[in-house]
Amino acid sequence: MKKLLEDAETFYRPKLRPSGHDISRRFADNNGGAIPSNLLQIPNTESNTPYQRHCASVGVKPHPARFPEKLPTFFIEFLTDPGDTVLDIFAGSNTTGRAAEKLDRRWIAFEKDRAYLAASAFRFVDELPSEDLAALWSRLRSDDLPVKVNRLLREMVLREKASAYSAAPKRK
Ligand SMILES: C[S@@+](CC[C@H](N)C(=O)[O-])C[C@H]1O[C@@H](n2cnc3c(N)ncnc32)[C@H](O)[C@@H]1O
Structure with a gap:
């Protein structure tokens, strides 16, 4: 994300991806990190289902x-x-x-x-x-x-x- 913010033009082209994600110009806005982590953290603690x-x-x-x-x-x-x-x-x-x-x-x-x-x-x-x-x-x-x-x-x-x-x- 930090690399992308430095040089958004060469890093990605804004367009609708086949997945349906609309990766617009605003993707390069610095919101403190817009790329979600690819790690899902979910506790496996169900004990009374x-x-x-x-x-x-x-x-x-x-x-x-x-x-x-x-x-x-x-x-x-x-x-x-x-x-x-x-x-x-x-x-x-x-x-x-x-x-x-x-x-x-x-x-x-x-x-x-x-x-x-x-x-x-x-x-x-x-x-x-x-x-x-x-x-x-x-x-x-x-x-x-x-x-x-x-x-x-x-x-x-x-x-x-x-x-x-x-x-x-x-x-x-
Ligand atoms: C990791 S467990 C899935 C657990 C499941 N997500 C849950 O929450 O209970 C994988 C399951 O795949 C089954 N399995 C393995 N090979 C299979 C096959 N060829 N066809 C159907 N089921 C299979 C195993 O018996 C096992 O129960």
């Missing part, structure tokens, strides 16, 4: 190399619009899918280890009795059942809503 709680409640080992959710969140917000589809081909515990869902994007997750994929469903469940979590886990974990994760989750969420509705005090 539904994923972690539900893994513990069912006795499943959480994925050992999870990303902090802020990492995919950064790239999804940067590179996509609501309604777009985000694909993670090494999804692990599907942090990316969870981040995409929160940002109103569609998502697709590929993961070769079915156990990781099964536990990733816990990211989409807020609170459920541990028997229900265990049942979800074992259905998703089963190798011979062609499972549609979304369908199973929808069933569970609907059941949860139905029981909350029937437990709510009726209006007169």
